[in-house]
Amino acid sequence: MKLENKNGVSFLTFDSFKNAGIKHGFSTRIGGVSEGVFDSLNLGFNRGDSDDNVRENYHRIADALDMNYDRMCLSKQTHTTNVIVVDEKDAGNGLTKPLPYDDVDGLITNVKDMPLVTFYADCVPLFFYDPVKEVVALSHSGWRGTVGKIGKVTIEKMQAEFGCDKNDILCGIAPSICRDCYEVSADVAEEFIKAFGEEHKTELLRPSTFNPDDKDKYMLDLWSACRLVFLEAGIPENHIETTDYCTRCNPKLFYSHRIMGANRGSLAAFISL
Numbered sequence: 001m002k003l004e005n006k007n008g009v010s011f012l013t014f015d016s017f018k019n020a021g022i023k024h025g026f027s028t029r030i031g032g033v034s035e036g037v038f039d040s041l042n043l044g045f046n047r048g049d050s051d052d053n054v055r056e057n058y059h060r061i062a063d064a065l066d067m068n069y070d071r072m073c074l075s076k077q078t079h080t081t082n083v084i085v086v087d088e089k090d091a092g093n094g095l096t097k098p099l100p101y102d103d104v105d106g107l108i109t110n111v112k113d114m115p116l117v118t119f120y121a122d123c124v125p126l127f128f129y130d131p132v133k134e135v136v137a138l139s140h141s142g143w144r145g146t147v148g149k150i151g152k153v154t155i156e157k158m159q160a161e162f163g164c165d166k167n168d169i170l171c172g173i174a175p176s177i178c179r180d181c182y183e184v185s186a187d188v189a190e191e192f193i194k195a196f197g198e199e200h201k202t203e204l205l206r207p208s209t210f211n212p213d214d215k216d217k218y219m220l221d222l223w224s225a226c227r228l229v230f231l232e233a234g235i236p237e238n239h240i241e242t243t244d245y246c247t248r249c250n251p252k253l254f255y256s257h258r259i260m261g262a263n264r265g266s267l268a269a270f271i272s273l
């Protein structure tokens with residue numbers, strides 16, 4: 001991914017999505033008006049930051065990404081694998097009008113000029129673009145969503161609802177916690193072995209580097225797991241672009257739940273036809 005800056009607002013973009021001409025970006029902490037733990041581009045409402053500051057931050061990132069603030073459509077993430085199709089009536093959801101849904105971890109649309117928005121602070125942001133059927137999607141893949149293969153759920157819904165061909169879809173894995181930073185317990189590791197099979201155990205799980213003597217702790221590679229999910233869905237390998245930015249390794253650029261706990265701002269993913 002490439003770190004870009006416009007009017008003081010920093011964000012990251014995928015080369016493949018850029019080359020395809022689709023507006024998109026993943027936010028950083030840089031370029032907003034929020035203070036303290038929210039310093040400075042917090043995009044999460046109801047986290048203790050002032051709504052006025054969060055709205056100003058949305059205006060700034062909308063300008064930087066050349067997207068329509070008034071028609072942004074936000075998710076309501078609760079670590080499910082619920083992915084919904086949003087249409088014209090959903091323009092403004094969660095920003096310029098109330099959210100009409102709960103428990104939505106993925107959004108798909110073919111509506112033009114209606115940016116989709118999802119939220120992060122270590123979990124994996126997944127980006128999707130089908131340039132043939134002109135469909136975009138975002139989904140939130142934390143460890144639960146990754147075990148539930150929300151990336152594949154999203155692709156299958158794009159195919160079912162819009163007739164997308166898996167050979168046309170571009171996929172992106174955006175900034176999130178890297179395999180050197182993400183320690184999990186044995187029960188989480190077990191879920192990944194169940195979901196992905198013993199044959200991928202050494203690729204996804206390594207002994208803990210933080211607690212090398214604790215046999216119940218593992219380092220988990222969520223980026224590789226999400227890539228496996230895309231391959232299982234039939235996406236060509238050269239259509240998958242994976243970030244090299246870790247949210248925990250770069251505290252000046254990102255909020256990290258593992259570092260800051262709940263007392264932090266939210267990063268966001270954006271994509272718009």
Ligand SMILES: [Zn+2]
Pocket residue numbers: 177178179180181246247248249
């Ligand atoms: Zn890291």
